[in-house]
Amino acid sequence: MSYSPSEWRKVEPFVEKAAEQATKHPERRDLFLCHAWDDRQGSARELHSKLLSYDATVWFSEDDLPLGSLMLREIDKGLRNSRIGIVLVTPAMLKSIEGAGVAEKELSVLLASSRVIPVLHEVTFEDLNEISPMLASHSGLNTSDQSMDEVAAKIAAAAAALPV
Numbered sequence: 001m002s003y004s005p006s007e008w009r010k011v012e013p014f015v016e017k018a019a020e021q022a023t024k025h026p027e028r029r030d031l032f033l034c035h036a037w038d039d040r041q042g043s044a045r046e047l048h049s050k051l052l053s054y055d056a057t058v059w060f061s062e063d064d065l066p067l068g069s070l071m072l073r074e075i076d077k078g079l080r081n082s083r084i085g086i087v088l089v090t091p092a093m094l095k096s097i098e099g100a101g102v103a104e105k106e107l108s109v110l111l112a113s114s115r116v117i118p119v120l121h122e123v124t125f126e127d128l129n130e131i132s133p134m135l136a137s138h139s140g141l142n143t144s145d146q147s148m149d150e151v152a153a154k155i156a157a158a159a160a161a162l163p164v
Helices: 005-024 043-053 071-080 091-098 102-113 125-131 148-159
Strands: 029-034 082-089 116-120
Touching: 029 043, 029 071, 029 102, 029 148, 043 082, 043 148, 071 082, 071 102, 082 091, 082 102, 082 148, 091 102, 091 125, 102 116, 116 125, 116 148
Parallel strands: 029 082, 082 116
Antiparallel strands: none
16 A cells, blocks of 8 residues: 555554554554444445455444444443544535534544544535534545545555554
8 A cells, every 4th residue: 555645644643643552552443433324334334344354443333332232322432442533424424413413423522532534425625614624624535536445445554553
């Protein structure tokens, strides 16, 4: 996996932070996947599967919420025990953020932590900026520029602090 110089400048701080966190907290997962409910069986599942194929450990609500558990409590644990947050920004996510749903709560936590990478899918940074200027101000990746597989490979490599 290789990065362009501008892509590397964007992800390098996350690589350094992930390496530091991996040493301090080996029990933590690499990534927390924040997504809209409507994307859980589509683009979110696809990104999750691709991240796993690159050996990233990912907290994903569809797999990590035990039946009968308190959803917000489990999400809180997932956020706490993940090194980096990935926000899958889709049209459904933009609606969810505006509607102040669970994804909006996850986003608030991730933005406060300064360890968030937006992944745009079927939206633009301009679309995102209209809904969440704070998230849009973070460097991210866009599936209109590269495939979901390439995006996943880059995120997994950065999160795991693998040499690139």
